[in-house]
Amino acid sequence: MYPPRHSAPILVGHSPGIDALRRFIRKAGDSRSPVLLLGESGTGKEIVARAIHDVAGSGAFVPIDCSLLGTLLETELFGHTKGAFTGAISSKAGLIALAEGGTAFFDEIGEFPGEMQAKLLRVLQEKEIRPVGALETHKANFRVIAATNRDLAREMERGNFRQDLYYRLNVVTLHLPPLRQRKEDIPELAAHFLARCGSSHQLSSELLQTMAAYDWPGNVRELENCIQRMVAVNSGPLLTTVDLPSALAGPVEALLGAAPPIAEFEEKAPLSDPPRKPPGILRLDELECNAIADALRFTAGDRSRTAQLLGIGRTTLYRKIKRYKLA
Ligand SMILES: Nc1ncnc2c1ncn2[C@@H]1O[C@H](COP(=O)(O)OP(=O)(O)OP(=O)(O)O)[C@@H](O)[C@H]1O
Ligand SMILES: [Mg+2]
Structure with missing residues (x-):
């Protein structure tokens, strides 16, 4: 029925x-x-x-x-x-x-x-x-x-x-x-998500300490994604801090590093310059796409938080995700 x-x-x-x-x-x-x-x-x-x-x-x-x-x-x-x-x-x-x-x-x-x-x-x-x-x-x-x-x-x-x-x-x-107020649940949650991926990886004690020190702004969903990503890139048997996504090492710095402020970028590349492209310089749309992809990774795909983090509206974010084929 x-x-x-x-x-x-x-x-x-x-x-x-x-x-x-x-x-x-x-x-x-x-x-x-x-x-x-x-x-x-x-x-x-x-x-x-x-x-x-x-x-x-x-x-x-x-x-x-x-x-x-x-x-x-x-x-x-x-x-x-x-x-x-x-x-x-x-x-x-x-x-x-x-x-x-x-x-x-x-x-x-x-x-x-x-x-x-x-x-x-x-x-x-x-x-x-x-x-x-x-x-x-x-x-x-x-x-x-x-x-x-x-x-x-x-x-x-x-x-x-x-x-x-x-x-x-x-x-x-x-x-x-929020997960930061019940960090004692992290090892059990991590083991649960490992089992759900069918993984027999172990977590090093140093890794568990780093996870306990992190505030998990994306809460359990972010932890789940973190485990899935580590399992995907590491053949095992031990997961260590080296396997952690960069967001856990320094989330804000990681994001700022991915997308330098536009004003600064424009000053260094006036329109009258010849179209040379020194190494490391990206087109603005590449920067934007990278910043959105990084923020989506950081928020574990949470679009409301991603939009907040990037300082744009949700509708604009949806449009850009579609444009850059990030979904
Ligand atoms: N205590 C828990 N035990 C096991 N899995 C959990 C637990 N809490 C959350 N999860 C898992 O974390 C993920 C996020 O949880 P859920 O979708 O329920 O969050 P939410 O509060 O609805 O988030 P949002 O506000 O972003 O929609 C899901 O995959 C869910 O299964
Ligand atoms: Mg929900």
Whole structure:
């Protein structure tokens, strides 16, 4: 009746923070209250959402990308009837209908478009939906879990997020601790990710010390990527600090080194100069492409953080990723 169930997520770690998380998951899973998960990027919000859903064990877990544009999001969420708009050659069920009896996971709820927030509030209050183009509404029974790495309370104070929607979602709240606050989990997480790559590599004690000294701004996702990259380039059996990506040695310096400031670059290469290209000088678009690739590596592919790091908007970042074929 429902889509096939995924295998249960394994929440690795035994720090006080993770143990508390496990207790919370059991409690929250048994209730049907909305849950709001707050935490930096890569801290495990989605894996925790899946774990909460799995406690009840009914229906499907349906992730919803809240950063879609308003009209697209509306048809994604509520579905549409045949002929509702040009190109709607057949009717289509929305994601909320797919989550019937299960969980709708609103990922990045902080990005939910302002003009759609009132509609979402109504759906959560009335528990009914109306597909785009339909005249009738129909009942919807689903559990809500929302997640964000933004300070949603501040977004509400600034008027970017509706107060009534905030309180409706914020019934049970959980803050996921960043990895730098539970470094004792690093060896267990590293072993878990090694096993997941099917690797029998060992980690040197010096490597574990370096990992413990690093702050992991990309959290568990960055650690996962780091392990995968080290395994890919080292035939084993021992991984040492030599195998670490450069970001761990000095992240900011590494990034600055990859992309010198443009003003300085222009001063040294005035337009009237003959088009010589001394070694080490790159075209501006090559510099830009390298800087984006480095920042993506550094953030372990997290596009919001990459855009922040580069000082550009997400839309601009998406455009450039496409242009340089970095995805
Ligand atoms: N405690 C954990 N045990 C095992 N794996 C974990 C744990 N926490 C996170 N991960 C893994 O780290 C990666 C990132 O986790 P997840 O996608 O849940 O983070 P997130 O908080 O949703 O990040 P974002 O805000 O960037 O979407 C995933 O591959 C996930 O399986
Ligand atoms: Mg996520």
